[in-house]
Amino acid sequence: MHRSTLFFIYMTCFAMAQAATVNQISIHGNDKTQDSIILREIHHPIPSQYNPSLAEEDRNRIYNLGIFSSVDISQKDSSYVIYVIEGLRWIPFPIIDYDEAKGKDGWSYGLGMRLLNFRGINETINLGFSFGDVNNYFLNLHDPWIAGNHISFGFTTFDQTNAHAVRPFRLTQQDVSVNTGFYIREVHKFVAYTGYDHRTVKWESNLDKLETLQSDKSFDHLFFGFMYDFDTRDIYIDPRKGNRIGFEVSQNVGISKSIDFNSVAIWINKWILLNNRSAEPVLSFKTKAFFQFSDQLPIFRRMYLGGEDFVRGYSPVPKDNPTDVEYWMESQNIIYQNLSYQQTLFPRNDFNGMELGIDWHVFLDWGAGSESLADFRLDHCIYGYGAGLIFYASGLGSITVDFGYNPFESDTHMHLSDSN
Numbered sequence: 001m002h003r004s005t006l007f008f009i010y011m012t013c014f015a016m017a018q019a020a021t022v023n024q025i026s027i028h029g030n031d032k033t034q035d036s037i038i039l040r041e042i043h044h045p046i047p048s049q050y051n052p053s054l055a056e057e058d059r060n061r062i063y064n065l066g067i068f069s070s071v072d073i074s075q076k077d078s079s080y081v082i083y084v085i086e087g088l089r090w091i092p093f094p095i096i097d098y099d100e101a102k103g104k105d106g107w108s109y110g111l112g113m114r115l116l117n118f119r120g121i122n123e124t125i126n127l128g129f130s131f132g133d134v135n136n137y138f139l140n141l142h143d144p145w146i147a148g149n150h151i152s153f154g155f156t157t158f159d160q161t162n163a164h165a166v167r168p169f170r171l172t173q174q175d176v177s178v179n180t181g182f183y184i185r186e187v188h189k190f191v192a193y194t195g196y197d198h199r200t201v202k203w204e205s206n207l208d209k210l211e212t213l214q215s216d217k218s219f220d221h222l223f224f225g226f227m228y229d230f231d232t233r234d235i236y237i238d239p240r241k242g243n244r245i246g247f248e249v250s251q252n253v254g255i256s257k258s259i260d261f262n263s264v265a266i267w268i269n270k271w272i273l274l275n276n277r278s279a280e281p282v283l284s285f286k287t288k289a290f291f292q293f294s295d296q297l298p299i300f301r302r303m304y305l306g307g308e309d310f311v312r313g314y315s316p317v318p319k320d321n322p323t324d325v326e327y328w329m330e331s332q333n334i335i336y337q338n339l340s341y342q343q344t345l346f347p348r349n350d351f352n353g354m355e356l357g358i359d360w361h362v363f364l365d366w367g368a369g370s371e372s373l374a375d376f377r378l379d380h381c382i383y384g385y386g387a388g389l390i391f392y393a394s395g396l397g398s399i400t401v402d403f404g405y406n407p408f409e410s411d412t413h414m415h416l417s418d419s420n
Helices: 003-019 035-039 052-063 100-105 209-213
Strands: 024-028 068-076 079-086 090-098 107-118 123-132 134-147 151-163 169-184 188-203 218-231 242-255 261-273 282-293 333-351 354-370 382-393 397-405 413-418
Touching: 024 035, 052 068, 052 079, 068 354, 090 123, 100 413, 107 134, 151 188, 333 382, 382 413
Parallel strands: 024 079
Antiparallel strands: 068 079, 090 107, 107 123, 123 134, 134 151, 151 169, 169 188, 188 218, 218 242, 242 261, 261 282, 282 333, 333 354, 354 382, 382 397, 397 413
16 A cells, blocks of 8 residues: 555544543533533543443433533534533522321421522522411421532421321421432442431320320430432433342430341332333332331321322221221231333423423222231232323423223322322
């Protein structure tokens, strides 16, 4: 081959390599957010050849901060260009909560304020109040990364009073807690927390043996907990594929003669993206188990198998369910399984700093409860099914409206839930 031809090929390859090399980072659109908050999410080596796969991973990490409604990363000449659109920072939101167990008396209304990206370093402040079924006020501060490898800090306090949906008492609760956590390789997340909890039970009457035995009116506990979460999803607020496996253990130490109680929660979730079409169909499997241990579990820690928290298609109030399953509904421990199919109905788009979208899904739930681990029985397992809509809003999470059914009756049960 002629020497000039070789030289041409060499120069062409050299120019292509140079064109594909990025040796600096350029950030645009972050009027409030400090550059350091974005830069610490960048794993693409600089300088190096531009790698679209690494750029996509960087884009997802920045988007997962929850403070940008849009993130785009590309190469321009020798620059690694990051373009972001900051979402709303002050987000007032109505608080509308519905306790389906109380019917028309289960509505609560209030107002909350969420300040995202406080001081431009991705801190979040939430505060608000509600009245009606639940009278409360709350304050929450959270910094997801104050030092080291995603070392976080959080503080929460609230005061809440509401009537119990099943038993004839009103419960007042004051709670204050702090938490901290860290990551290992991004997918391994650890959180530890501690705090003080005071609850007052005001009985209206004693109607059965369980209520008579639980005549205590004041409960004081110091609590300590630890949570591990293995999460491989790319977009946390838009789970399309991946796994989530974890557990949480909590120790509640009674003071002022209150009885100790402990709990263990376990979850195993899997999301499968069936194809990459615009509807983004997702098949998901979710398993959740919750176990509690105590010589005398406080009355307010009793759990109910039906309703939005576990098996949809039933009422959380045992007596409002078919007689075939009424006596299986209240328990101390629960194991729950869900199978869902989900698709995009209206793709998420940016509307002046707020990303909005709607999905639809169909679901099948089943589960069982027991008073002790040895008492679980397959013939006491119930199942429900239905369909619903999921409304997404960046910075606020999601709200789900489900319509559930069960094989024992023709009634429709509406369930409202949110990601928070």
